[in-house]
Amino acid sequence: MKKRILLFVGLLSLVVLLTGCMEYDQPITEESKGFWNEYIVYPLSMLIVKMAEIAGGSYGLSIILVTILIRLVILPLMIKQTKNSKAMQALQPEMKKLREKYSSKDQKTQQKLQQETMALFQTHGVNPLAGCFPLIVQMPILIGFYHAISRTREIAEHNFLWFDLGDKDPYFILPIVAGITTFIQQKMMMAGMENNPQMAMMLWLMPIMIVVFAFSFPAALSLYWVVGNLFMIIQTYFIKGPDLKQAKAAENAGGAKK
Template identity: 75%
Template sequence: MKKRILLIAGLLLVMTVLTGCMEYDQAITSESEGFWNQYIVYPLSWLIIKMADLLWDSYGLAIIAVTLLIRFAILPLMIKQTKSSKAMQAIQPELKELQGKYSSKDQKTQQKLQQETMALFQKHGVNPLAGCMPILIQMPILIGFYHAIVRTREIAGHTFLWFDLGFPDPFFILPVVAGVTTFLQQKIMMVGMPDNPQMKMMLWMMPIMIVVFAVTLPSALSLYWVIGNVFSIVQTYFIKGPDLKKAPQVATATGKAGGAKKK
């Protein structure tokens, strides 16, 4: 799990560099050059503008609508990622058994462990890389939409509800909601997963980071984060429904077992 977290962090860093973070302050137009601008950022910016035209010139509603469209478009990838994660969790006891069986560090033993591990994956039809592929596909889209929101100058001149889309929320309501929904989204994703210190640390670090960023960045981005998080919470609830229902029962049973041991 630690290696996977490091891999995801590395991918985020690479994608941030490769997706033109140096152009963050440059307006996106049809004249913008480069593959990233022409085929990812500008089409998303154009979609926001056209959606605003359809929604009574409301760029707030346009951001919500495009966020939902993107989330629905990548929903099959998220379902595949969740299923892959659940499959890997299901074979964890057998993986740990193999690791205990071949605990020696010599080369022959480690080769045997790799062979047995691959055989286990094939037996259960599990692809250890399947959980990473959806992330690789999603990241350019999500980062591109982030750029489109920031670099579409038309957004900055509009208001939505109580805030100006081009400026931070003066009442800090959106940053707090963004942080809370980020926490809930991660918390619900962790249901049914084995305890992991790194994951628990991320559970608290990510919401704090989101709040810090949201306090200083345009409210349009905070709106995007809030809608995306709410969609992810609902999506995860339906995908992991059985696991979420079992979680309270497992926690209660564990608590009773702990109490019985103390007696």
């Protein structure tokens, strides 16, 4: 069940990503055609431009403000996704018992396992697909914002702090900070799941990928990643505060026993 859900989300995300990447190197304008350009990328691009006008012509400050604004808009979806994830995690011991009970690989046993698993979800009011919907809604918005930054010509003509928004960070400070903040955010999100080999791999894989991409991409995108990560760190702290404390206490207890 879990693998099917992950596969479904992965395929849908890939479709959205490929749809947006087809015109990645083309500036976004009012004349840009297609649903993706007209209803997602261009409105977000205009939002960046208008926010820059309000911010005294600073496109760097505009990216920061719009990133925060978008994160606030999708915050209810993130909270819903986190709550569903916590509910699923709480059922893991029961699901493990069911898998041990129906360990045989024959078709009838596996059908019985699925029936018992669905009954468990219904008893506790958990919908395994509920965590996918917020992610599906978020992906086009976040990828669209990413494209809006990349394809808005005005951004490349401005600088912010020590870097030009349209060029790579000359000192590679932003890529490194983007990687560090990605690691912290992933660590907080995966609190209590570090023993899962797949989760442990993702904990390191994502920050490395972000750093590699940020070394090559314009600094405006690195700025977007850093601000988004910082927002996610603060958000995760307030949403998963008790879980983070429990995970820390368990880690300390484990260290004391050693």
